[in-house]
Amino acid sequence: MSAASSDVILERMMALHPKIIDLTLDRVWRLLEALGNPQDKLPRVIHIAGTNGKGSTQAMIRAGLEAAGLSVHAYTSPHLARFHERIRVAGELITEEALTAVLDECYAANDGADITYFEITTVAALLAFSRIPADYTLLEVGLGGRLDATNVIARPALTIITPVSIDHQQYLGDTIAKIAFEKAGIIKRGVPCVVAQQAEEGMDVIEEVAARNAAPLLAFGQHWHVGPERDRMTYQDETGLLDLPLPNLPGAHQIMNAGAALAALRHLGADPAACEAAVTRAHWPARMQRLREGPLVDLAAGAELWLDGGHNPAAGEALALHLSSLTERPTWLICGMLNTKDTGGYLRPMAPHVAGLYAVSIPGEANTLPAGETADAAAAAGMEAATADSVAGALQAITARCPGARVLICGSLYLAGNILRENG
Template identity: 65%
Template sequence: MALHPKVIDLVLDRVHDLLAALDHPERRIPPVVHIAGTNGKGSTQAMLRAGLEGAGDRVHAYTSPHLARFHERIRLAGDLIDEAELAALLEDCERANGGKSITFFEITTCAAFLAFARTPADWTLLEVGLGGRLDATNVIDPRLTVITPISMDHEAFLGDTLAAIAGEKAGILKRGVPCVVGPQEDAAREVIEARAARLGAPLLVHGQHWHVTEEAGRLIFQDESGLMDLPLPRLIGAHQVQNAGMAIAALRVLDRAAGAEAAMINAQWPARLQRLRHGPLVDLAGAAELWLDGGHNPAAGAALAEALGRLPDRPLHLVCGMLNTKDASGYMAPLAERATLLHAVSIPGEANTLPASDTCAAAARAGLDASVARSVADAIARITAQVPDARILICGSLYLAGHILRENG
């Protein structure tokens, strides 16, 4: 396979060419819900999938990046794709591509479409990889689109203003196709509304057409169809209440509101403030709590800080590794008031890791006391030697989270 020299190259020509060579599997997949946004895409998709399955439907799902193993990206009618089947699909795509240049994400997206076209299901949930307008997934005719909260991230590819980034995300809107819009800053919402008006795409906007709140330990969702009183999401944090609202609004549009309770109680999404309870790192932590989160931008840091503030009080120590493309200080700043100390690590096996010393310097700029650790295990050992009952949060990158999930079993 001739991989394109750029890991990311946002054009759709190569995808269109390969899909044509494959006889357009993207036209034969079950009805699509297409999800873009900066934060909350994966959690919203997980809750929407749980809700559709709770309503009795079979659901394909495509997400990225993977955490521990690549085949996590593709679910066929609810089950993770078999690795041998995935390998065969990629070989089919490579043959059809005829040695032409293509990116890794483009060919794997085409393989997912091929899998979805060959396996019966009721729905297909597609998560955008990067941006929206020129993302490899943006070659379908969806039944519904969803735009989760937009914030600053991937500026080198999407633009250096919120409005520019929102313009790229809003590129998934299609003529006449409804879109559920999550909580947005004014600059982002105005861009989405303007594009929707040009396309005649009906919007269901948070705060206008639907509302979601937490009241007395319950989730209250309300739209023009009425009020729903549901359990709080299984996923932790106030931001997950917002994500749940987007999933419920989508279920309403799809006439699958019967699955709303299942969306709350059955959804699982690793590395989103996930408590680790088994494995060698948990054994090393002893009486300390060990948590994992893959958030990596300032909005994610703020959501994480809010969620941590709701947990029972314990001394909080961060073990943090980040990519060199991220706003490290911006991510850490909201966490400074919660954490006792940050232990900076480099992400093992990741070429684009921010060196631990640079992560430590970014933490200091964010107002956090910090030190460099040789590894996550080294950091945990040092923390528990001094604070046996600490709450330890491994954070800063989905790539670090994936490494932990692989190494910790």
């Protein structure tokens, strides 16, 4: 089977609906029914929603479960370099042959009807998971929760809501309360829900939805606590205290993500060794990832090169906190963003911690914000800002001005995916 086979089918799927995002579950239910309802044949499901931290939390849960000797399916989005990253079957990325088969089956069963790319590919993932034994299925919400294509599991083993903040306002609403209502749509009757730290207005909505569904909450600050302790972290719940290393995923915000993962694992009966593995063995690319080899690293000529795909104001605040904790060294940003994002809200928190920014357009992305507009937003946020034709060009300009600088490539998962492909 040729390596391009899945790409060809995926390209066909892009043409099945005029919109990239169109939130409703009607089309998903129709296709699932045509395929024999694979969503009802999955191993125990852990369903994860939230604005930031979903992927990191899922990665930590998976690391903990696998350390305990359990087999885990995992679904996440978007991918960075290859679509296959979205579907991990019993611990391994889906093979080209298996991906092509389920995509082809879903395309045929859909029979040309309207359905979005995310909807039909999510159904393909569920179909793949339904056919291979495993102990757990981890499902990450794509957008929102209530009307997301993953929200078709009648009774998951557990739901999780990571921190909720402002993002995707055009789809989810323009307040924390409205967005929290959409995220809380994954809560199911009688199913426990782990809740990370939330703004008060978001937590009020989550508690209300949980109460209506008689769903027990396992909430940060009430049922579990997590925080840094010297050069380590502590986690405590009614079961007891865990003294653990800091997460291997960089950034102070990963402590909260680790707390949500640990609350889930403890609820599922994980032992301390599995909990430690969750924070020390998780891998999640493009989340303050240090690039240590490859063409861009060679081009950096001694600069310290980092990559992060965060793209909303909460991500900007998390990055600012992390940058403030790093060793003294001039920090420059190479930033490319989508035109649907709050660019100023993302950049403002980082302004006091950076020497300057080079703005780029995201290659091959129709919704990229032009580099000049990103640079204007950076200047308005108080940064020295310029534009570059490419990340490589920006990197050369920075290293010429400031040899040995710290360089963070940031602003979009789509840009991060380009970098990972370009850098090998």
